[in-house]
Amino acid sequence: DNVLFEPFTLGDLELPNRIIMAPLTRARASQPGDVPSDMNARYYAQRASAGLIISEATQVSQQGQGYAYTPGIYTPEQIAGWRKVTDAVHAAGGRMHAQLWHVGRISHPELQPGGELPVGPSAIKPEGSQVFISADSGMVDIPTPRALEADELPGIVEQYRQGAENAREAGFDGIEIHAANGYLLDQFIKSGSNHRTDDYGGSVENRLRFPMMVVEAVKQVWPAARIGIRVSPTGSFNSMFDADPHTTFRALARKVQEAGLAYIEVVEDSFQGNHENGRPESVIDAIREEFTGAYIGNGAYSRNEAIERINAGRCDLASFGRPIIANPDLVERFRQDAPLNEWDASTFYGGDERGYTDYPTLAESQ
Numbered sequence: 001d002n003v004l005f006e007p008f009t010l011g012d013l014e015l016p017n018r019i020i021m022a023p024l025t026r027a028r029a030s031q032p033g034d035v036p037s038d039m040n041a042r043y044y045a046q047r048a049s050a051g052l053i054i055s056e057a058t059q060v061s062q063q064g065q066g067y068a069y070t071p072g073i074y075t076p077e078q079i080a081g082w083r084k085v086t087d088a089v090h091a092a093g094g095r096m097h098a099q100l101w102h103v104g105r106i107s108h109p110e111l112q113p114g115g116e117l118p119v120g121p122s123a124i125k126p127e128g129s130q131v132f133i134s135a136d137s138g139m140v141d142i143p144t145p146r147a148l149e150a151d152e153l154p155g156i157v158e159q160y161r162q163g164a165e166n167a168r169e170a171g172f173d174g175i176e177i178h179a180a181n182g183y184l185l186d187q188f189i190k191s192g193s194n195h196r197t198d199d200y201g202g203s204v205e206n207r208l209r210f211p212m213m214v215v216e217a218v219k220q221v222w223p224a225a226r227i228g229i230r231v232s233p234t235g236s237f238n239s240m241f242d243a244d245p246h247t248t249f250r251a252l253a254r255k256v257q258e259a260g261l262a263y264i265e266v267v268e269d270s271f272q273g274n275h276e277n278g279r280p281e282s283v284i285d286a287i288r289e290e291f292t293g294a295y296i297g298n299g300a301y302s303r304n305e306a307i308e309r310i311n312a313g314r315c316d317l318a319s320f321g322r323p324i325i326a327n328p329d330l331v332e333r334f335r336q337d338a339p340l341n342e343w344d345a346s347t348f349y350g351g352d353e354r355g356y357t358d359y360p361t362l363a364e365s366q
């Protein structure tokens with residue numbers, strides 16, 4: 001076997017391999033109420049051979065929802081739905097973290113409590129971003145968000161803490177804080193989206209303050225060994241930009257080290273794996289210098305590139321998105337270096353079993 005099959009202790013969780021199922025929005029929560037379903041449980045259980053499954057982004061409140069049909073983790077029905085998922089994954093021998101999500105400005109009044117404006121660190125419209133709000137409206141433009149008042153922030157921190165609590169009740173093995181891809185925490189971290197002049201904006205220290213309040217809050221619920229965080233230092237998805245990612249994410253990695261979290265998952269190029277900017281190797285170096293926990297690399301790796309990067313010490317584990325959508329038995333295929341099913345992008349988001357639970361395993365294809 002290759003290095004992908006060397007067991008790894010993530011925090012205090014024993015993983016049988018280094019192949020991680022990346023968090024993947026599929027917009028297939030059951031309605032009404034954005035509740036995880038039996039179909040969702042089947043999809044995740046099919047992929048339980050991954051060393052660890054990280055759930056799709058899961059909103060911690062109505063205010064934190066940005067797209068139709070993404071699952072929440074803030075109502076009793078949603079918690080019960082997630083319990084079905086974790087039971088099925090555990091029965092199949094897997095392990096699963098919940099990715100806790102608040103979209104911030106990437107939303108629309110149709111999805112917001114009381115039809116309010118989406119909220120963010122500053123009233124800066126994410127040019128070019130769109131969200132899917134319903135089957136009949138489809139993709140719509142995003143309005144200029146309302147800038148959050150400082151005294152609203154503790155309430156949002158509580159949404160994450162409660163979400164962490166609900167993840168425990170739902171049977172997850174741990175949580176991942178979603179601080180990547182232009183959603184609320186990334187909006188605070190990066191200079192392009194955070195123009196605040198109070199203690200939560202301006203300097204790197206100030207821009208990291210609110211995200212680190214969230215880290216401290218969920219540490220009241222979970223041991224740090226069961227908490228990870230996802231970041232996208234050079235990600236441009238959702239109209240994001242930071243003037244100095246090297247400095248910003250070195251500082252973040254140092255704070256995550258002080259917090260003692262189990263891992264950092266890094267989106268290593270702009271979203272959806274197009275290497276237009278190449279891998280930000282110097283930023284990866286800075287993170288690795290400051291953070292001695294596990295580094296999960298995400299960046300459209302092939303099987304062989306993942307092996308190379310682990311052997312070269314550029315990452316400890318690798319997370320895979322589209323390949324594991326199309327290959328429920330990706331682990332076995334990587335073990336055998338077998339051919340992979342092609343993914344069908346037209347069924348990534350929304351819909352039913354088609355393009356979700358109906359991709360064949362190797363055994364089913366022979």
Ligand SMILES: C=C(C(=O)O)c1ccccc1
Pocket residue numbers: 025057067180181
């Ligand atoms: C949660 C997402 C992310 O992290 O980028 C997402 C949301 C909608 C479509 C694709 C991805």
